[in-house]
Every structure is written in structure tokens, then in C-alpha cells.
Amino acid sequence: MSTPLRIIALLCLLFLVSGCMTTPPRFHADVVPAGSLRVAQVTHVATRAQLVNPGEALAYKTIRAAGIADSDLVDGSVVMARIYCCGGLSKEQSSEFQDRRVLYVPKDLTAEVGDFVEIKVGRPPANGDGGRLNTVTRVVAKKGDKPESCWWDPRNEKLWLRVPYCEWMSKEGWVKQGGISPAWYKPAN
Numbered sequence: 001m002s003t004p005l006r007i008i009a010l011l012c013l014l015f016l017v018s019g020c021m022t023t024p025p026r027f028h029a030d031v032v033p034a035g036s037l038r039v040a041q042v043t044h045v046a047t048r049a050q051l052v053n054p055g056e057a058l059a060y061k062t063i064r065a066a067g068i069a070d071s072d073l074v075d076g077s078v079v080m081a082r083i084y085c086c087g088g089l090s091k092e093q094s095s096e097f098q099d100r101r102v103l104y105v106p107k108d109l110t111a112e113v114g115d116f117v118e119i120k121v122g123r124p125p126a127n128g129d130g131g132r133l134n135t136v137t138r139v140v141a142k143k144g145d146k147p148e149s150c151w152w153d154p155r156n157e158k159l160w161l162r163v164p165y166c167e168w169m170s171k172e173g174w175v176k177q178g179g180i181s182p183a184w185y186k187p188a189n
Contacts, residue, residue: 027102031181034123035188039164040081065130085152085162104133114143116150
């Protein structure tokens with residue numbers, strides 16, 4: 001096989017392998033600036049047993065390194081949330097799955113599957129610290145609320161890359177980010 005063919009074969013193999021890899025959920029980072037606020041929808045609520053499971057050692061270490069005490073890791077103190085909705089070629093390849101977030105829920109809050117929550121965007125570790133986790137600041141809409149105050153925008157169920165939007169966002173200084181990573185967010189003060 002000639003060198004150009006080997007290079008092409010190698011690039012094809014790398015492309016195929018990278019397509020099979022899944023992105024781990026994000027604890028710190030986001031597509032909007034650290035410290036800003038955004039909205040996400042809870043898709044899973046973790047139990048303490050799941051958090052301390054040896055198979056989840058990396059998640060537990062990441063949470064603890066960010067300064068969360070072991071005693072604060074109780075049922076419901078960590079949730080998984082989606083920032084994009086809905087659909088795609090397959091669940092594992094959809095932006096809904098690939099771009100999910102892990103959120104810390106402080107003791108005074110309760111978030112349930114289907115709730116829309118406001119989160120303060122964290123940041124990765126820097127200068128030897130453990131970073132800041134994406135943290136829930138409040139529940140902005142409970143699952144099934146009527147009238148609906150938050151929804152997936154645009155309201156077109158045929159679209160795959162929709163973002164959470166709440167009726168009060170524009171009035172409260174939230175801005176829309178366009179491009180390949182759309183989002184509504186409120187810049188940090």
C-alpha cells in the first residue's frame with residue numbers, strides 16, 4: 001500500500017473510531033462563559049449509592065475536588081441535565097446526550113426529572129484548585145407546570161437542536177448566543 005493510501009486509511013479509521021466514542025458528561029465547563037446563568041432540564045437524579053460506587057470514582061473525585069463535602073453528597077445532590085433537545089440519529093450521537101451536564105444541587109433545593117433548573121456555570125480546575133461545578137441556583141419550572149413558563153425553543157418538534165427558553169429571560173437581561181452552540185444565558189455580573 002502506498003504512503004498516501006495508508007494516510008487516507010488511517011484518517012478513515014480515526015474518523016470511524018471517534019464517531020463511536022461518547023463524550024463524558026461535563027461537571028465544570030459549558031459553551032457559555034463561566035459564572036453565567038443558563039437553564040437546563042433534569043434527566044436523571046443520582047442517589048448517594050451511585051455517587052460513591054467504585055465504578056464512578058472519577059465522578060466522586062471530581063465532585064470532592066471542587067470542594068463538596070462527602071456529607072453533602074446525598075440522594076438528589078447531583079443530577080444529570082440536558083441543554084439541548086431533542087432527537088438525532090441515535091440517542092448516543094444526539095446533542096441531547098453528547099452535551100449533557102452534571103449539576104450539583106445544594107441542600108436547600110430539590111430538583112426532579114423533567115424540571116427546568118437555572119444553573120451557575122462552573123469552570124475547570126485552574127491554578128491547582130478543583131474548579132467550580134455547574135451548580136443549580138433554583139428550579140424555574142416544575143415538570144408539567146400549567147401554564148408552561150419554560151419550553152424548548154424554537155417550538156418546532158421537528159428540529160433537533162432546541163434550547164431551553166423561559167418567558168422571563170428577555171426581561172431579566174438574558175442574551176441569546178447563536179452559532180453551532182446556541183444558548184440563552186445571563187452573563188455574570
